[in-house]
Amino acid sequence: MKLSPSQFWRIRESQYRLIITECGSCGRKSVFKRSVCPFCGSSNVKHVESEGFGKVLDVTKVMYRWNSSDERPPLLVGVVELDEGVRVVGEIVGVGDNEEVKEGTRVEAVLRRYASDDPYGVIYYGIKFKPIKTA
Amino acid sequence: MEAGIRGWGAYIPKFRVSATEIATLWGYDVKLPKALGVVEKAVAEEDEDAVTMGWYAARVALKRAGVSGEDIDAVFFGTESKPYAVKPSATIVADALGVKRRKLSTDLEFACRAAGEGIRISIGLVKGGLAQNTLVIGSDTAQANPGDLLDFTASSGAVAFVIGNPSKSPAAIEASVSYVTDTPDFWRRDRSPYPEHGEIFTGEPAYFHHILSAAKLLLDETGLKPSDFDYAVFHQPNGKFPLQVARALGIPQEKVLPGLVTPYIGNTYNASALLGLAKILEEAKPGNRILVVTFGSGAGSDAFSIVVGDSIYEVVSRGPKVSDMISSRVSIPYGVYAKFRGLYLRNIGG
Numbered sequence: 001m002k003l004s005p006s007q008f009w010r011i012r013e014s015q016y017r018l019i020i021t022e023c024g025s026c027g028r029k030s031v032f033k034r035s036v037c038p039f040c041g042s043s044n045v046k047h048v049e050s051e052g053f054g055k056v057l058d059v060t061k062v063m064y065r066w067n068s069s070d071e072r073p074p075l076l077v078g079v080v081e082l083d084e085g086v087r088v089v090g091e092i093v094g095v096g097d098n099e100e101v102k103e104g105t106r107v108e109a110v111l112r113r114y115a116s117d118d119p120y121g122v123i124y125y126g127i128k129f130k131p132i133k134t135a
Numbered sequence: 136m137e138a139g140i141r142g143w144g145a146y147i148p149k150f151r152v153s154a155t156e157i158a159t160l161w162g163y164d165v166k167l168p169k170a171l172g173v174v175e176k177a178v179a180e181e182d183e184d185a186v187t188m189g190w191y192a193a194r195v196a197l198k199r200a201g202v203s204g205e206d207i208d209a210v211f212f213g214t215e216s217k218p219y220a221v222k223p224s225a226t227i228v229a230d231a232l233g234v235k236r237r238k239l240s241t242d243l244e245f246a247c248r249a250a251g252e253g254i255r256i257s258i259g260l261v262k263g264g265l266a267q268n269t270l271v272i273g274s275d276t277a278q279a280n281p282g283d284l285l286d287f288t289a290s291s292g293a294v295a296f297v298i299g300n301p302s303k304s305p306a307a308i309e310a311s312v313s314y315v316t317d318t319p320d321f322w323r324r325d326r327s328p329y330p331e332h333g334e335i336f337t338g339e340p341a342y343f344h345h346i347l348s349a350a351k352l353l354l355d356e357t358g359l360k361p362s363d364f365d366y367a368v369f370h371q372p373n374g375k376f377p378l379q380v381a382r383a384l385g386i387p388q389e390k391v392l393p394g395l396v397t398p399y400i401g402n403t404y405n406a407s408a409l410l411g412l413a414k415i416l417e418e419a420k421p422g423n424r425i426l427v428v429t430f431g432s433g434a435g436s437d438a439f440s441i442v443v444g445d446s447i448y449e450v451v452s453r454g455p456k457v458s459d460m461i462s463s464r465v466s467i468p469y470g471v472y473a474k475f476r477g478l479y480l481r482n483i484g485g
């Protein structure tokens with residue numbers, strides 16, 4: 001899967017770090033670094049970095065194969081509610097064959113490879129989640 | 136005091152492949168793992184590499200140190216498995232941690248001891264007033280030719296340290312020294328996927344000579360005796376060499392075992408001895424003195440004398456512990472190890 005180095009570079013801060021936008025007008029929080037609050041349109045916002053901990057609200061196993069070889073199903077993709085109160089969608093990694101990820105599983109943010117233009121292109125890194133302790 | 140360890144962090148992948156399975160698969164005597172002193176080795180997942188593991192360890196190190204990326208003046212990334220042959224790993228980790236742009240930042244390569252040299256460079260910067268704090272990372276997804284003896288131990292893991300003002304540190308580095316020669320015991324040529332090693336040559340003239348020489352220099356320069364140390368941790372290419380080098384220095388086994396991690400996770404190369412140091416810091420008491428000696432093929436060693444301070448317990452509690460990462464493990468078969476580490480030759484992008 002070929003990505004664009006320049007497109008990725010522009011959004012790398014939001015790929016590398018879980019930045020939360022806090023609105024000074026309506027008080028709501030949104031994920032990603034935004035210059036305008038998505039709820040009320042105010043530009044009275046400040047940015048804080050999430051501590052990176054949260055819990056899984058829902059998870060699904062993705063078996064879709066993008067093409068014949070360069071993806072690696074099954075992927076676990078989850079909706080994670082960060083402890084700061086915002087929700088983010090992310091891949092869940094570090095799960096053994098006999099381990100289960102379900103609603104309520106505690107996770108922490110980790111930096112992983114999203115993709116790489118193999119064999120000689122750019123490697124794209126970003127935030128995923130891994131269970132802190134799985135039963 | 137030269138400088139201090141303000142914080143540290145580690146990362147050990149939870150997936151493990153058993154040394155017995157490696158022996159059986161490749162036709163070695165099943166008693167070989169015991170002779171090497173290894174039970175299993177840690178395996179990074181497909182989407183992990185030296186950068187991602189180093190990031191995790193560094194994030195914990197910053198948290199333990201109680202500093203932010205804005206407080207870091209230099210980032211040194213020690214690895215022999217950098218994801219890019221050309222393009223620094225240190226810059227990726229630094230941006231992902233929010234380290235400020237006004238900084239020094241580079242990857243260091245000296246087989247398994249680049250991170251050790253990164254600590255020595257940091258001591259110089261801190262003592263010289265050019266840096267308040269530096270971040271030193273040792274991280275490797277070590278490669279081994281499948282079926283080679285190195286396949287039993289070459290593993291994945293990372294460790295990171297924030298080096299800064301000793302008065303703000305839970306552990307002070309009171310002395311350090313390096314000993315380096317040109318010794319071809321282990322190498323990897325450009326475009327070769329796996330390293331080569333000088334077989335028996337890796338022991339006496341390489342590992343033992345450099346570690347013992349660096350340790351003796353440190354003892355001579357400080358006037359300390361082996362008995363002055365409560366813990367000793369050495370580079371750990373297998374589970375046996377560190378115990379042999381301790382015996383040669385007259386250091387009893389019980390001072391070495393707390394920092395000996397290779398039997399359970401394999402040789403994490405640039406993390407190895409320093410990961411053992413991280414584990415010791417998490418178990419040590421104020422006033423304890425720790426001897427650390429790294430080793431990197433090619434070849435060289437750095438020796439450090441580290442004294443644990445009063446704030447150690449509080450700083451330990453700010454992050455996950457090495458002993459918990461060692462015990463949090465999931466077994467995988469060799470086939471999954473090969474898949475995770477990209478050992479299968481596949482057509483990509485078809």
Ligand SMILES: [Zn+2]
Pocket residue numbers: 023024025026027028037038039040041042
């Ligand atoms: Zn708003």
